[in-house]
Amino acid sequence: MLNGEIRLKKPWPVYRKLSFLVVLLAALGVLLVYDITFLQAGQKYNDQYFFLKRQLLWVMLGFACFLGALRINLDRWRRYARISLLVAIALLFLVLVIGREINGAKRWFSLGFFNFQPSEFAKLAVIFYLADFLARKERVITNPVRIFMPTGLLVGLAGALILKEPDYGTAALVLALLFILYFIAGAPRRLLFLGILVLAVLGGLFVIQSDYHRKKMQTWLNPGADPLGAGYQINSSLLAVGSGGIFGRGLGQGQQKYDYLPEPHTDFIFANIAEELGLIGSLLFLSPFFLLIHLGLETARRSADLFRFYLGTGLTSLLALQTLIHLGVVLSLLPNKGLTLPFISYGGSSLLFTFLGTGLLVNLARDLPPDEPVQ
């Protein structure tokens, strides 16, 4: 380093980049939750900061989880993989019995200060369990029986319980994670294809036999048919996104968030973002997500062992799928199966477990060999 003129630039290690993205996204989330809720919070609770304060609290709790997950010794905790899935399944059972019903769905334990959603925990538990299982049973991956007994069954059971709540979005997510990890692990494709086919047929039959879901599907296929009735939610979402135009209305200037959008601060938060920021802003806004996923996959690829590889792949896939499905629903590419946008959507166990999962991912990234310096 002569005269300090020539300096070898040492890039940030992946874990630091990841941590930075998490902080950035969390900050964006706090900002956007306030942006969306201040008025209604003021009217409803006489406190425009009502949701902001709570989101800040959630984010702090989230960071606690994040830091916790970052520090744990994965090799030691790995032995709890199966137990954690069993606990998740037990909780999913329990929630059907003593859960709190909101809008006709029993997804939450009421813990007084907040509602705990066991399916959020289940998502991570499934990934954790599968990563451990697939890493251990690498050689039997081609054996159909060993695949499904007991792993497939356990994960399937978790999925079925989530479906029963009902929470179709999360159930689909869990099953998708199962298939993706199986696929990557090298399970026989014919078998996976068959599994997907069976589930598709079952799902199709389920939709057809239920008026409610048939209508929902029809609405998705043709939202303009009944713009004020069944199509109202998806139409207000499209109206929000569309009216953003290329440049957006400006931060804070969104209009659809005022009781037009369903769940403007959770399941439809991106609609408001697209309205306020426009196409250019939205793409800028989404870039940290793409980067996060990219870095997550890189972490997985470069991991030292199979467990870490699967864990990284699973956690990144969870983030990717959840983000993509949220966007897909908001843009009406997918039927309305409300999923939160990681880090951004308001509060709850969803945010906590997103932090927890990302903490595990950063934990993996910390174990990576250092990057080669780039000039």
Next chain:
Amino acid sequence: MKLPGFRKREARLQLVVWVYLIFALVIIFKLGILQIKHGARYRLEAQKSHFLKDEIPAPRGYIYDRNGQPLAISIPTYSLYAEPRYLALTDTPLEVARKLAPVLEMPVDQLNAILSSGKGFAWIQRRLPYETYAKIRDLGLSGKIGFEEHYERSYPEGRLACHIIGTTNLDGQGIEGLEKEYDRYLTGRKGNYEVFRDGRGRRLPWEYSSQPAIPGWNLHLTIDLRLQRILEEEIDVIQQKHTPRGIMAIILDADTGEVLALTNRPNYDPNRPAPALEPRRNRAITDINEPGSVFKMVTAAGLLEEGAVKPADRFFCENGIWRVPGRHKPLGDVHHYGMLTFREIIVKSSNIGTVKAALKMGKERMYHYASTFGFGNKTGIDLPGEVRGILHPLKNWSGVSMYAIPYGQEVAATAIQSAAAMAAICNGGTLNHPYVVSRISTREGKTVEKFQPRAVRRAVSAKTCDTLLPILSEVTSQEGTARSADIPGYQVGGKTGTGQKVEGGRYVDGQYFSSFTGFINTGQKKFAIFIGVDNPRNGHYGGTVAGPAFNRIGRRALITLNIPPDQAEVDTAPFLKKSSGPR
């Protein structure tokens, strides 16, 4: 370090990543379609559904008399509403009800029922006065309680001058009088603002593109409230004494045509306009009657102007009954006279003498003077509903028309026409447009429009008037038909009229239109006063029915306006002495 089976797993992961990537691209593509291709359409649609245009009421212009006394004002009123559904989220309805109840003087239970109804919107009480509004505002209650402001028309003088001012309907539109005639000016322009509505239809507290309301313009009238009050009171005396079907009375400033006072009976309270139209009619301009002998002043003016007759010319009055060939009934006078001078004919109001004199100028000239004094035409007063009266065109005159028209039959006139004609004689021969509004001003007091006196035409020469006025003054002398009208100390005169009522083209026996059209000339001002009584009971001669009222109106007006009597005449007949014991 590479894990076993690395390549294959890596390839499969890559495949999964491709799937994510394609999904992401589809999302970006869709985002682009929505925001670029359909952006404008969506934004328009959003605009339509999000914004609600709301009106800001504009206060209606005030109406003032000539001295700035308010005759019509606009009072803001406040309607109290609640949004119970949202109120319940932040407040306790019962608590709010307890605080509101004493101010509104409403039972707590009733208030609580409204506030806890869970409705999106509910009126609590409408049209509250400002004091109540201020009290509730100062209570600092929930934001889910609010006021909507309106303006309500109020007429502080009640029935006074109601036919001039008129009234408005519930929508605040003028439907009578000046309120109708000048509605365009008085209304002002409503302001508006766009409010943002949230998805539940609630208004959010932001305004977009607001346009302030422009208050209506004020009218400043020629009416003098003091004279108006005198006129009203004296007309009420006639009303009580003679219980007529109707009365119309006007005081004009003879020099300018300004209407100083105008009233009718029956009248109404514009604050509570009755649905019945009869009392609302401004008879002074909408009702026509045969003027009867009042018309003789027109005939006389014409004759003098033509030089066809001199005041001292003598006519034989046929001892009261004159059979005219072609006329079914003989022409008659009330009192039977023999030879009279032309002056006496007017003073004593002989029909026969008037006709004989009028024949000297012929019917063309008669028609000319009738119309030149404004009969058969609207005076153009700025009040709605004026009619033109009846003066048949010459070609429709029959052989006996000249035996009727000179003393006021076969013609029909409104009160304002007679008053205006009298004013013309009184001011030296100029017929003016009578008018009520002298000035229009903005709320800030800026004059927008000023109305000056407008002459219609010169009717007769000043010389003619100088000759005629003393004759008309004698009408109120001891030998005239309206002795009771005289006001010592001033040049006062007039002409009585007792026209028979016409219904369905026939004269009705026992029904009269009794009137007195008079003038008061002082050094400072000249007044023309018309008092017409439709179908009076307890007497029907114009002199006895309307004369005394003219006298009292004139005297009180002169005192009020502080116009001292002519010094020379005071010495002979002290004004104050006489006023202490009128009648």
